[in-house]
Amino acid sequence: MDKILVTGGLGFIGSHTVVELQNEGYEVVIIDDLSNSSIKVLDGITSITGKKPIFEKLDLKEKSKVEDFFKKHSDIKGVIHFAASKAVGESVKEPLLYYENNISTLVYILKELKKLPEASFIFSSSCTVYGQADELPITENAPIKQAESPYGNTKQMGEEIIRDTCKVTQNLKAIALRYFNPVGAHESAKIGELPIGVPQNLVPFITQTAIGLREQLSIFGDDYPTPDGTCIRDYIHVVDLAKAHVVAFKRLLENNNKSNFETFNLGTGKGSSVLEVVHSFERVSGEKLNYEIVGRREGDIISAYADTTKANNELGWKSQLSLDDAMRSAWKWEQVVRG
Numbered sequence: 001m002d003k004i005l006v007t008g009g010l011g012f013i014g015s016h017t018v019v020e021l022q023n024e025g026y027e028v029v030i031i032d033d034l035s036n037s038s039i040k041v042l043d044g045i046t047s048i049t050g051k052k053p054i055f056e057k058l059d060l061k062e063k064s065k066v067e068d069f070f071k072k073h074s075d076i077k078g079v080i081h082f083a084a085s086k087a088v089g090e091s092v093k094e095p096l097l098y099y100e101n102n103i104s105t106l107v108y109i110l111k112e113l114k115k116l117p118e119a120s121f122i123f124s125s126s127c128t129v130y131g132q133a134d135e136l137p138i139t140e141n142a143p144i145k146q147a148e149s150p151y152g153n154t155k156q157m158g159e160e161i162i163r164d165t166c167k168v169t170q171n172l173k174a175i176a177l178r179y180f181n182p183v184g185a186h187e188s189a190k191i192g193e194l195p196i197g198v199p200q201n202l203v204p205f206i207t208q209t210a211i212g213l214r215e216q217l218s219i220f221g222d223d224y225p226t227p228d229g230t231c232i233r234d235y236i237h238v239v240d241l242a243k244a245h246v247v248a249f250k251r252l253l254e255n256n257n258k259s260n261f262e263t264f265n266l267g268t269g270k271g272s273s274v275l276e277v278v279h280s281f282e283r284v285s286g287e288k289l290n291y292e293i294v295g296r297r298e299g300d301i302i303s304a305y306a307d308t309t310k311a312n313n314e315l316g317w318k319s320q321l322s323l324d325d326a327m328r329s330a331w332k333w334e335q336v337v338r339g
C-alpha cells in the first residue's frame, strides 16, 4: 500500500481525489490548514470509503513544519498538491497573498521531495494558462498566454518551477494537470463544493440561487460570437477529474511517464454555454432558475474547451459523466448542505 500525501485534501477537488485514492487502496495522508475548507469533510470522506485518512492540520507556508512533516513521513511515495488560494478576483486585489501561498508552499514541498530517493508529484494547474486560445479545442501545445491575474500567474510560474526542478532532479517525476472547469459533487452527497462567501463559479451560484440563498444569477453577456451568445466552457465532473489524478499518479509510480515533467489537459472535450448549463440544471432539478442577462464582464474569455486526445491516449483516461450528471449531483449536494 503506497503512502501518498494530498495537500488541500479537504478542499473541493482534493476530497474527491482522496476518496478515489482510498478506493484504489492507497494510504492517504492529508495536509490542510482549513483556510478554505471544513474539518467535517474528513467525516464525509470516511463515511464514503469506510477508512479515515491520516490528517494533519498544517499551514504549508510554515517551512519548518513542512520539513518536520517529511521527517515524520519519510516513507511517502509522492504528493498530489492541491493546496492553493484560488479566487481570481481576490488575487488581483491581494497579489502577494497569492504569490506567497501558491508559490512558497510549492517550493517547500519540492525541496523535501528532492531529498527522497524517488518521488512522484502531481500539480493542480489550470486551463487559465492558455488565456483566450487562438485555436479550439485547446491542445497542450497551445501557447501559454500572458496571465490575466496573479492567480493565473501562480499556475504558470508553478509549472515553470516544477519543469526547472525536474530538469536537474532525476529522482523527481512530475505531472501538471490542467483542469478545465470542475463541477458537481460525489453521488453520495457526502462531499461537494463548499464555497465560502459569494461563489466565484457558475454552478454553485446556480444551486445557491435555486435554493434561495442568492436572489438571481447574472449572466454576463449574450452577444458573444457563440451559438446562443453566452460564453463557453468545458465543465468536467469532479469525480472524473479525481479519477484522472489516480491514473496520473500510477503512471509516475510505475515509470510509464515519457519524460520527468509532463502536462495533460483534463476536460470533457465538449464546450457548454452558460445557458446550456442553466438549462441542464433546470432539466435535472425540475426548478425554474431566476436569471437575468446583464452586460459583459471585463476579462471573460469567450470560449475554452479541451482537446483531450493526449489524456485519452497517454493516460488511458476519459471523462465518463455528463453535464446533467454533474448538475444533478451538485443540486443534491446543495440540498444536503442547506438541509
Ligand SMILES: NC(=O)c1ccc[n+]([C@@H]2O[C@H](COP(=O)([O-])OP(=O)(O)OC[C@H]3O[C@@H](n4cnc5c(N)ncnc54)[C@H](O)[C@@H]3O)[C@@H](O)[C@H]2O)c1
Pocket: 007, 008, 009, 010, 011, 012, 013, 014, 031, 032, 033, 034, 035, 036, 037, 058, 059, 060, 061, 081, 082, 083, 084, 085, 086, 101, 105, 124, 125, 126, 127, 179, 180, 181, 182, 201
Ligand atoms: N476549482 C476550480 O475551478 C479549479 C480550476 C483549476 C485549478 N484549480 C486548482 O485546483 C486546486 C484545488 O482547487 P479546489 O477547487 O479544490 O480548491 P479548494 O479551495 O476547495 O481546496 C484547496 C484546499 O487547500 C487548502 N489550503 C490552501 N492553502 C493552504 C496552505 N497554505 N496550507 C495548507 N492547506 C492549504 C484549503 O483549506 C482548501 O481545503 C487548487 O490548486 C486550484 O488552484 C481549481
